[in-house]
Amino acid sequence: MLRANKLSAFYDRTQVLHEIDLRIEEGEIVGLVGANGAGKSTTLLGIIGINTRTEGEIWLNEERIDGLPAYERVRRAIVLIPERRRLFPFMSVLENLELGAYLPGPRGNRDASLEMVFDLLPVLAERRYQIAGSLSGGEQQMCAIGRALMSRPRLLMLDEPTEGLAPLYVERLFDLIVRLRDDGITILLVEQNVEHVLKVADRGYVLENGRIVLQNSGQALLADPRLKTAYLGL
Amino acid sequence: MSTILQLLVSGIMLGGIYAVMSIGLTLIFGVLKIVNFAHGEFLMLAMYAAWAVVSATGMTTYTAMAVVTPLLFCFGLLVYLLIVRPGIEKPHLVVVFATMGLSIAMQNLALVAMTADLRDVAPLFGGTPIKFGPLYFRVELLLGFLISIAITLALMMFVKRTYIGKAIRATVQDRDAAMLMGINVPRLFLLTFAGGSALVGIAGCIMLPLYSTFPTVGLNFVLIAYVVVVLGGMGSMEGAFLGGICIGIVQSLSGYYVAPAYGQMFYFLIFLLVMIFRPNGLLGQRGAAMVGINE
Ligand SMILES: Nc1ncnc2c1ncn2[C@@H]1O[C@H](COP(=O)(O)OP(=O)(O)OP(=O)(O)O)[C@@H](O)[C@H]1O
Ligand SMILES: [Mg+2]
Numbered sequence: 001m002l003r004a005n006k007l008s009a010f011y012d013r014t015q016v017l018h019e020i021d022l023r024i025e026e027g028e029i030v031g032l033v034g035a036n037g038a039g040k041s042t043t044l045l046g047i048i049g050i051n052t053r054t055e056g057e058i059w060l061n062e063e064r065i066d067g068l069p070a071y072e073r074v075r076r077a078i079v080l081i082p083e084r085r086r087l088f089p090f091m092s093v094l095e096n097l098e099l100g101a102y103l104p105g106p107r108g109n110r111d112a113s114l115e116m117v118f119d120l121l122p123v124l125a126e127r128r129y130q131i132a133g134s135l136s137g138g139e140q141q142m143c144a145i146g147r148a149l150m151s152r153p154r155l156l157m158l159d160e161p162t163e164g165l166a167p168l169y170v171e172r173l174f175d176l177i178v179r180l181r182d183d184g185i186t187i188l189l190v191e192q193n194v195e196h197v198l199k200v201a202d203r204g205y206v207l208e209n210g211r212i213v214l215q216n217s218g219q220a221l222l223a224d225p226r227l228k229t230a231y232l233g234l
Numbered sequence: 235m236s237t238i239l240q241l242l243v244s245g246i247m248l249g250g251i252y253a254v255m256s257i258g259l260t261l262i263f264g265v266l267k268i269v270n271f272a273h274g275e276f277l278m279l280a281m282y283a284a285w286a287v288v289s290a291t292g293m294t295t296y297t298a299m300a301v302v303t304p305l306l307f308c309f310g311l312l313v314y315l316l317i318v319r320p321g322i323e324k325p326h327l328v329v330v331f332a333t334m335g336l337s338i339a340m341q342n343l344a345l346v347a348m349t350a351d352l353r354d355v356a357p358l359f360g361g362t363p364i365k366f367g368p369l370y371f372r373v374e375l376l377l378g379f380l381i382s383i384a385i386t387l388a389l390m391m392f393v394k395r396t397y398i399g400k401a402i403r404a405t406v407q408d409r410d411a412a413m414l415m416g417i418n419v420p421r422l423f424l425l426t427f428a429g430g431s432a433l434v435g436i437a438g439c440i441m442l443p444l445y446s447t448f449p450t451v452g453l454n455f456v457l458i459a460y461v462v463v464v465l466g467g468m469g470s471m472e473g474a475f476l477g478g479i480c481i482g483i484v485q486s487l488s489g490y491y492v493a494p495a496y497g498q499m500f501y502f503l504i505f506l507l508v509m510i511f512r513p514n515g516l517l518g519q520r521g522a523a524m525v526g527i528n529e
Contacts, residue, residue, distance in 0.1 A: 050413050074416035086411040088404050099404050102397065103416040151416065 001026045001186055002047070002078070002155055007056035009039070009046040009210075016042045017210045019056065024155065029177065029187040031201030031218060033194045039210040040190040041083050044157045047188075048080045049073050060155075075103055079153035083160055085144040089133030093124055093143050096132050100150025109152060117146040120176070137164040145176070156180065157188040162196075174200050198222045236368040241486045247375045249482020250382035251444070253475040255437040255455060256462040257386065258430035264406040264469025265426040268318065268326070271333040273459060274452025275340035276431055280306050280438020281447035282344065285353045288442075295355060295439045296377065303435040310431025314424055322423070337452070344449035354446035378440040385436060386475050393471065402426065406469055457498075461505050467515025476516050480504065 002024040009017035017039045024030045032040050046054040049070040058066040065073055087096050097117060101110040118125035121142045127135060132143055141161060148156060158177070162170045170193070178200055181187050191197040198204050201218035206227060214226055221227055259273050270276070283305055287298040317336055321328035358377075363370040393399035405412040405422055413419050445451065462481055466473025481501045488500040508516065 048414065050410055069418075069420070070413045071416045071418045074414065080414055082411070082414065086408055086414070088407045088411065090407055091400075091403065095400060098397075099400055099412075099415045099417075102401060107397070147415075 001061060002188075003057075003059045004043075004047065005057040005059070007043070007046060007054060007058065009042045009052045009054045011042075011052060015210070016052070017046065017054075020207070020210070020212045022205065022212075024186060024188055026186055027181065027184065028202045029181050029189060029200055031197040031204035032188060032190045032207060033192075033197060033204060034207035038207040040207055041159050042210075043207070044080055044082075044159050044188070044190060047073075047157065048078060074151065075105075077152065077154035078157070079148045079151050079155070080157045081144050081148045081159060081161060084163070085140050087132040087135075087140055087143055087147070089131070091132055092129050093132055093135070093146075094128040096143055096147050097124070097128075097150050100147035103151065106151045110150070113150045113152065117149050120149070121146050138166065138169050141165060141169075141173070149180075153185055155186045155188065157190075159190045160192060161189075162191065162193055170196070194227070195222065237490070238487075240369050241490050242483060243369055244371070244375065245483035245486030246479055247371070247379035247482070248486060249479035250379040250386075250475075251375075251437070251440055251478070252458055252462055252481055253478030254378075254382040254385055254433065254440060256459040256466075256474045256478055257389065257471055258433035258437070259459050260463045260466065260469055260471060260474040261389075261402075261433070262427055262430040263463065265402055266318075266322070266423050267409075268322065268329045269333075269460075270318075270427075270430075271330060272313070272337035272340060273434065274454075274456030275337045275344075276306065276309070276434040276452070277438050277441070277455055278344060278447060278449065278452040279309065279340065280435045281442045281445075281451060282348060282353070283435070284439045284442045285355060285447055288355045294358065295442045296381075299436055299439040302439050303432050306435030306438070307428045307432035310428035311424065313431070314427040318427060319424075341449050341452070348449065350448060352446040352448050355443055357443065372444070374440075374443040378444065381436070381440055385433070386471065389433075389471060398422075398425075458501075461501060465505055465508055465515055467517045470515065470517045473515055473517035480516075 002022070004020060004022040006019040006021065007017060008015060008019050020043065022043070032043060034040050042052055045052045047058060049068065054066060056066070057064060060076055060078065063076075065076065088099065097114060098110065101107050101113055106113065123139055123142055124146050127139060132140065135143060145161065162173055165173060174196060177187060177189065189197055189201065198218040198221050204216065204218045204221045205212050206214035206221065214221060214224065216224065255277060259270065262268065262270055280302055283302045284295045284298045287293065287301050288295055313336065317332050318329060321332050358373045363372055364376060393402055401412065401417045401422060404415065404417060405419055409419060458481060462474055462477040465480060466475070466477030484501045484504055485497040488497050492500070
């Protein structure tokens with residue numbers, strides 16, 4: 001569904017990603033793991049097209065999208081839940097969700113999507129009039145996920161969605177992610193929590209200093225001793 | 235007693251007009267995080283345009299709005315595309331100096347084209363004030379105030395209710411997140427700059443009957459506009475309205491009880507106090523004036 005060929009990413013002149021190749025098939029959960037600063041977030045930003053400058057090719061099915069501005073990529077149903085959630089802090093939960101359905105396509109389905117999201121994340125229904133900035137960390141994460149779902153993604157990219165969540169919520173979140181995949185949403189998941197991701201992921205990539213050093217099925221990666229090496233930089 | 239009432243009410247009306255003059259500036263700042271240093275000259279252009287339409291056709295400045303507002307919208311589009319956009323991703327000072335340069339160029343072009351003569355329009359109804367009980371008002375002040383209220387309310391409704399309005403607020407709060415929602419942020423910038431300029435067009439039409447226009451007329455008002463915007467909380471429209479009213483009242487009271495020339499001193503004093511006790515402005519959101527909110 002999505003392929004990145006020799007994707008490099010830069011902040012000004014500093015190169016952060018070095019010609020990485022990624023492949024994500026329809027209906028997969030793909031995990032992307034690596035130490036702090038390895039370039040995981042940058043990879044997602046490069047795919048969606050904000051904040052970082054990229055070189056190389058990004059293909060969405062048969063279309064090359066690396067030249068498109070971010071909003072055009074979102075229009076093609078690639079959606080990113082960024083690091084630290086980035087809700088609109090002075091708007092209500094409901095308005096945040098509505099903005100998820102900003103584009104004409106999702107806007108047409110807004111009411112149905114809203115019902116679906118409230119069904120999936122009942123806490124959002126309870127809190128719909130609360131200002132997003134005043135939600136608890138976990139609730140904010142739910143709101144960010146809800147907002148992303150409102151835009152009916154085909155490829156959903158999540159950047160450390162379990163950040164700051166209690167263990168119980170982490171479990172629930174992973175259940176939710178699996179459920180979304182089963183509903184037909186393809187998932188690219190970045191996580192610190194390696195064991196957990198690779199358990200649910202169909203395939204995983206390990207990133208080290210902006211290069212992909214390992215890739216395999218989730219289970220195989222977990223069993224691979226090189227994983228720890230990559231992680232600890234030994 | 236009726237003097238003070240009269241002063242308060244006139245101050246509020248004047249403040250409404252200041253608000254309309256400032257609201258475009260605050261809107262542009264909120265969304266684009268830039269300050270248009272040619273804002274005063276946009277107002278000057280609007281006042282000259284209104285004067286030209288009135289002189290050529292004999293309509294009132296209020297009907298001239300139908301011409302001047304779209305004109306300023308187009309002017310805003312042009313300025314954005316030619317002068318602001320090339321600098322928008324560059325360090326802040328680029329846009330500051332670019333718009334400052336534009337401001338000086340416009341003043342001098344106006345001087346060449348229109349000379350330094352004052353231009354004004356004949357008062358409505360021969361200048362007879364309207365009487366409300368013990369209070370008297372200039373018709374133009376009352377009309378200007380009513381239009382200001384209508385514009386501010388309409389704008390607030392627009393921003394609260396419509397999807398474009400929500401996109402504007404989203405962009406104000408987190409530009410990157412707005413982009414992630416599929417909002418065409420570059421186009422929103424263009425529309426906001428042009429829309430903010432159109433609001434200056436309205437302000438010019440309201441203000442021409444109250445003040446005459448000349449090439450540096452913008453300088454007289456732009457300072458007030460900056461104070462109003464910062465006072466209200468940069469980027470906040472309700473704040474700009476409140477800030478405008480505050481300045482209007484201060485000017486009206488101090489002009490009568492102290493001396494008109496000291497008006498500026500008083501509203502800068504208020505400005506200082508607000509900055510000390512509420513550094514984000516009266517209705518400002520914490521950190522909203524910071525570039526790249528939430529980063
Ligand atoms: N906006 C930026 N400007 C300059 N350098 C940046 C910027 N963002 C990230 N970097 C640098 O790029 C490298 C990769 O950062 P990135 O955020 O992609 O890492 P990450 O793998 O997501 O790390 P973490 O697990 O800590 O989130 C880091 O060295 C970081 O310092
Ligand atoms: Mg990261």
